[in-house]
Amino acid sequence: MTEVSNDVQLPLAEQNAVDGSVAVQAELPDGSGQVTGLGGGTVGNIRAEHSFMVAEDVNVFYGDNHAIQHVSLEIGKKEVIALIGPSGCGKSTFLRCLNRMNDTIETARVTGNITLDGKDIYRKEQDPVALRARVGMVFQKPNPFPKSIFDNVAYGPRIHGLAADRAELDEIVHSSLERAGLLQEVKDRLDEPGTSLSGGQQQRLCIARTIAVNPEVILMDEPCSALDPIATARIEDLMDELCEDYAIVIVTHSMQQAARVSKRVAYFHLGLLVEVDETDKIFTNPQHKLTEDYITGRIG
Amino acid sequence: MGKGDTTRQKVEAGLPRRRRKELLFKSVGMFATTVGIVFLGVFFATLIAEGSSAFKQTFMQLDVELSEDVLAPDGDLDLRYADFDGLIRAALRAQLPDVTGRSDRRELYRIVSVGAGYQLRDLLADNPKLLGTTQTLWVPASSNVDMLIKGNIDAEIDESLRPISDKQIAWVTALADTGRLETRFNRALFSNGDSREPELAGIKGAVMGSLYMLLVTITLSFPIGVAAAIYLEEFAPRNRWSDLIEVNINNLAAVPSIVFGLLGLAVFINWAALPRSAPLVGGLVLTLLTLPVIIIASRAAIKAVPPSIREAALGLGASQMQVVFHHVLPLAMPGMLTGTIIGMSRALGESAPLLMIGMVAFIVDVPGSLTDPATALPIQIYLWADSPERAFAERTSAAIIVLLGFLLVMNLTAVILRKRMERKW
Numbered sequence: 114m115t116e117v118s119n120d121v122q123l124p125l126a127e128q129n130a131v132d133g134s135v136a137v138q139a140e141l142p143d144g145s146g147q148v149t150g151l152g153g154g155t156v157g158n159i160r161a162e163h164s165f166m167v168a169e170d171v172n173v174f175y176g177d178n179h180a181i182q183h184v185s186l187e188i189g190k191k192e193v194i195a196l197i198g199p200s201g202c203g204k205s206t207f208l209r210c211l212n213r214m215n216d217t218i219e220t221a222r223v224t225g226n227i228t229l230d231g232k233d234i235y236r237k238e239q240d241p242v243a244l245r246a247r248v249g250m251v252f253q254k255p256n257p258f259p260k261s262i263f264d265n266v267a268y269g270p271r272i273h274g275l276a277a278d279r280a281e282l283d284e285i286v287h288s289s290l291e292r293a294g295l296l297q298e299v300k301d302r303l304d305e306p307g308t309s310l311s312g313g314q315q316q317r318l319c320i321a322r323t324i325a326v327n328p329e330v331i332l333m334d335e336p337c338s339a340l341d342p343i344a345t346a347r348i349e350d351l352m353d354e355l356c357e358d359y360a361i362v363i364v365t366h367s368m369q370q371a372a373r374v375s376k377r378v379a380y381f382h383l384g385l386l387v388e389v390d391e392t393d394k395i396f397t398n399p400q401h402k403l404t405e406d407y408i409t410g411r412i413g
Numbered sequence: 414m415g416k417g418d419t420t421r422q423k424v425e426a427g428l429p430r431r432r433r434k435e436l437l438f439k440s441v442g443m444f445a446t447t448v449g450i451v452f453l454g455v456f457f458a459t460l461i462a463e464g465s466s467a468f469k470q471t472f473m474q475l476d477v478e479l480s481e482d483v484l485a486p487d488g489d490l491d492l493r494y495a496d497f498d499g500l501i502r503a504a505l506r507a508q509l510p511d512v513t514g515r516s517d518r519r520e521l522y523r524i525v526s527v528g529a530g531y532q533l534r535d536l537l538a539d540n541p542k543l544l545g546t547t548q549t550l551w552v553p554a555s556s557n558v559d560m561l562i563k564g565n566i567d568a569e570i571d572e573s574l575r576p577i578s579d580k581q582i583a584w585v586t587a588l589a590d591t592g593r594l595e596t597r598f599n600r601a602l603f604s605n606g607d608s609r610e611p612e613l614a615g616i617k618g619a620v621m622g623s624l625y626m627l628l629v630t631i632t633l634s635f636p637i638g639v640a641a642a643i644y645l646e647e648f649a650p651r652n653r654w655s656d657l658i659e660v661n662i663n664n665l666a667a668v669p670s671i672v673f674g675l676l677g678l679a680v681f682i683n684w685a686a687l688p689r690s691a692p693l694v695g696g697l698v699l700t701l702l703t704l705p706v707i708i709i710a711s712r713a714a715i716k717a718v719p720p721s722i723r724e725a726a727l728g729l730g731a732s733q734m735q736v737v738f739h740h741v742l743p744l745a746m747p748g749m750l751t752g753t754i755i756g757m758s759r760a761l762g763e764s765a766p767l768l769m770i771g772m773v774a775f776i777v778d779v780p781g782s783l784t785d786p787a788t789a790l791p792i793q794i795y796l797w798a799d800s801p802e803r804a805f806a807e808r809t810s811a812a813i814i815v816l817l818g819f820l821l822v823m824n825l826t827a828v829i830l831r832k833r834m835e836r837k838w
Contacts, residue, residue: 212728214724214727214728217723217724217727219650219651242730242731242732243730244730245727245728245729245730246729246730249728249729249730250728251728252721252724252725252728254721256721256722256724256725257725258722258726258740259722259744268726268729268731268739269729269730272729272730272731272732272735272739319725322725322729323728326729326730
């Protein structure tokens with residue numbers, strides 16, 4: 114049951130941490146000299162090549178708490194973008210805005226625009242169900258359904274009616290497991306419960322389950338934080354392969370991981386998007402004092 | 414404990430006190446458990462000691478001549494009016510030819526149950542060809558003879574203080590000596606409805622009444638309770654109204670059951686004009702009674718489903734309905750079923766609300782439908798416990814044993830269901 118409390122408390126933890134945001138907001142212009150505006154004071158470059166998902170001036174409130182403030186960011190096709198920052202900085206909150214998972218939190222309110230292929234995903238006619246089929250999500254703790262491995266992967270295609278018959282469903286399940294690098298290990302025991310796998314395998318099963326729906330974006334919320342280094346390395350390799358087809362937005366606490374897998378990095382601090390740039394630039398030549406402090410280990 | 418003590422010294426100084434506390438706590442717990450088990454043991458022991466004899470019944474063997482002259486004097490056998498008792502009496506007289514005189518014979522006739530005549534009637538109804546033959550039959554002895562044989566009536570005390578006379582005791586002894594008296598399994602206890610005669614009284618009517626009620630209760634309260642729990646837990650907005658509903662449901666679970674009986678009387682009988690003493694109304698009242706229990710248990714079961722499973726399904730694009738019916742419900746089902754069965758056990762053992770809707774009644778017929786007059790097992794226990802005949806005392810205990818048996822089976826089912834359906838995540 115411990116994982117339960119993690120999942121529940123995640124937004125709450127951030128909510129609490131953001132309480133102090135007002136003070137930092139005042140500090141920020143001093144530290145950087147940046148003009149606040151649409152970018153909310155973000156330095157670097159929020160634009161992406163082949164951008165197709167655009168967040169503009171996004172604010173999230175949990176009740177009275179202003180959890181993330183004036184965040185603007187573009188996500189490009191087939192790129193891996195890493196969201197980094199100290200705990201409670203709002204990176205997970207931002208991630209959950211991208212497929213409207215925040216809708217499930219009653220007190221959460223989102224303002225601003227997030228568009229996917231030019232269409233606002235928060236517009237009235239947008240069905241969150243359809244959105245989540247296009248923007249899939251992998252969670253911090255592996256959370257396979259207590260069903261068989263096959264049924265775990267087949268669930269998405271089944272509810273969305275992606276397979277016309279059993280053969281097609283088999284094909285989708287096998288190719289998804291293959292692409293998640295799990296097929297060799299589980300092909301003889303697809304009937305066994307997904308929960309019988311090891312942690313790393315479970316997480317790859319969750320990735321297979323996500324790509325079985327063939328989304329355009331995969332959101333990953335610290336996908337490796339519950340895994341050992343070997344399992345982590347496998348998931349990172351997998352991300353390299355997956356980004357040939359999908360855009361990946363990954364929240365991570367490991368700067369090494371961000372450096373290894375991502376093309377761009379966005380640094381969040383207490384609800385603000387402080388800096389966005391190419392990964393190399395962020396790690397070799399950060400422009401903002403806070404970013405520099407964080408990546409050199411002075412914050413966090 | 415001086416100021417200069419090291420941490421280790423301080424820890425060690427406190428250890429004995431901690432150990433004492435632990436030991437004390439453990440022994441209090443063990444004492445409480447032991448007391449509980451002892452009381453339970455005494456309860457079961459007395460119950461079984463008292464009630465087990467009711468599963469046996471004394472029968473006597475009679476050679477009954479199914480005489481055409483007595484049964485069909487004008488050549489026509491009418492089962493309703495034929496004098497079966499006369500045949501039994503004749504058989505008794507033949508068995509004990511020494512008994513003469515009107516009052517002695519009348520006393521003799523009392524050692525056999527009035528059920529013997531009905532047994533003859535049923536025999537002939539099944540097979541009319543037996544008319545004119547002589548049959549050797551085992552018929553139930555009267556309850557006083559039964560009590561005497563089982564040792565519940567002391568033959569040593571003064572004749573005026575016991576319900577069976579010296580002469581009767583002598584005849585019974587004579588019958589027993591010739592092997593014409595036997596205790597056998599008491600089928601009547603399970604196949605008959607209630608009766609004024611203990612040896613003919615059975616729990617079938619009450620069991621059927623209880624089953625009909627539970628049928629109504631479970632078909633209504635399980636779906637309604639589960640649906641209410643799902644709505645409140647998964648769909649209802651959290652606001653003052655839902656808080657109010659929650660407080661009310663929790664309160665209802667603690668309302669004395671007789672209040673539900675009054676409600677049932679007012680609504681179902683007085684307003685809706687449903688029949689009195691009917692399992693239908695009993696079931697409706699018990700539904701009201703068990704709904705809060707089921708809703709509370711189901712909500713707890715739903716709450717226990719990890720949010721990570723919901724998030725996984727939502728993240729794949731499952732709708733709220735799909736999340737609930739594909740994931741939450743299957744995982745919560747063991748808890749819901751357990752809650753339901755516990756609610757059903759409570760309903761089965763409930764008697765107070767049934768008082769209000771007329772189910773405390775002497776009903777001989779076994780109910781055949783939801784609207785037939787019926788009584789329930791706990792009510793039957795109450796009625797028998799209230800009866801003066803000595804033989805009803807053991808039947809009361811026997812009925813309690815049967816009721817406890819049903820409860821045991823239900824609770825075991827709950828445990829097995831939970832164990833089998835429980836899934837790890």
